[in-house]
Amino acid sequence: MAMLEVKNISISFGGLKAVNDFSVTIEKGQLYGLIGPNGAGKTTVFNLLTGVYKPDTGTILLDGKNITGRSTIEINQDGIARTFQNIRLFKELSVLDNVKVGLHNHFKYSTIEGILRLPRYYKVEKQMNERAMELLKVFELDSVADYKASNLPYGAQRKLEIARALATEPKLLLLDEPAAGMNPNETAELMDTIRFVRDNFDMTILLIEHDMKLVSGICEKLTVLNFGQVLTQGDTQTVLNDHRVITAYLGE
Numbered sequence: 001m002a003m004l005e006v007k008n009i010s011i012s013f014g015g016l017k018a019v020n021d022f023s024v025t026i027e028k029g030q031l032y033g034l035i036g037p038n039g040a041g042k043t044t045v046f047n048l049l050t051g052v053y054k055p056d057t058g059t060i061l062l063d064g065k066n067i068t069g070r071s072t073i074e075i076n077q078d079g080i081a082r083t084f085q086n087i088r089l090f091k092e093l094s095v096l097d098n099v100k101v102g103l104h105n106h107f108k109y110s111t112i113e114g115i116l117r118l119p120r121y122y123k124v125e126k127q128m129n130e131r132a133m134e135l136l137k138v139f140e141l142d143s144v145a146d147y148k149a150s151n152l153p154y155g156a157q158r159k160l161e162i163a164r165a166l167a168t169e170p171k172l173l174l175l176d177e178p179a180a181g182m183n184p185n186e187t188a189e190l191m192d193t194i195r196f197v198r199d200n201f202d203m204t205i206l207l208i209e210h211d212m213k214l215v216s217g218i219c220e221k222l223t224v225l226n227f228g229q230v231l232t233q234g235d236t237q238t239v240l241n242d243h244r245v246i247t248a249y250l251g252e
């Protein structure tokens with residue numbers, strides 16, 4: 001069974017069909033890219049997958065479960081986590097606390113236990129600290145666990161966002177332009193991180209990206225969107241050599 005099966009979803013804003021009859025199938029463990037020119041509808045697809053928008057038509061199945069029309073919180077609990085084009089960390093919180101925010105899906109104590117600092121509160125907090133530190137180690141951020149998130153360099157903030165998304169223990173990770181604003185060294189390191197996450201967390205990853213070096217370097221399959229519609233989809237090299245894709249990018 002596919003990890004994600006999207007069938008014919010569409011959404012309009014006023015007269016504009018931002019996403020029109022979009023379908024995609026992503027297998028478990030795949031590293032999949034969604035590309036296309038500016039304004040093609042890529043972020044709107046992410047917003048449909050994560051429940052920010054509800055599709056006018058079509059269905060979305062995650063690991064066989066129909067999640068169409070569910071809320072963002074429900075879909076996160078069902079197993080989709082995302083990062084954003086513009087980094088959205090809790091800038092005033094520590095690096096550690098940013099990851100702990102993501103852990104709250106799986107580690108719970110009641111409000112009363114928290115307010116009264118009952119034994120269970122300390123036990124759960126300890127478990128969360130340990131799990132958060134484990135994740136930070138994976139991303140080589142454990143040594144800066146106490147830093148304010150806003151004090152990290154840009155590349156490290158992106159890694160932290162991915163760590164926080166993974167803390168929710170998703171089945172599917174969506175990355176929206178993870179290399180945006182990165183220099184070539186940071187991008188190369190990010191490519192290693194993404195591969196590492198897929199291999200070591202057994203993760204299925206769908207990413208939006210304009211950086212073709214990253215796309216051709218790590219994505220196994222691609223879907224190209226153009227004016228809200230699928231232009232073509234398939235193996236990365238085949239898609240990137242398709243003259244329609246080249247034309248769409250050059251705007252001829």
Ligand SMILES: Nc1ncnc2c1ncn2[C@@H]1O[C@H](COP(=O)(O)OP(=O)(O)OP(=O)(O)O)[C@@H](O)[C@H]1O
Nearest residue numbers: 013014016018036037038039040041042043044045
């Ligand atoms: N909430 C909204 N209301 C009205 N129009 C919207 C809304 N969200 C997106 N759009 C429009 O839908 C189209 C697709 O936008 P989207 O942001 O999904 O494109 P994109 O492929 O992610 O672009 P980019 O690569 O520039 O980030 C655009 O024309 C955009 O203006």
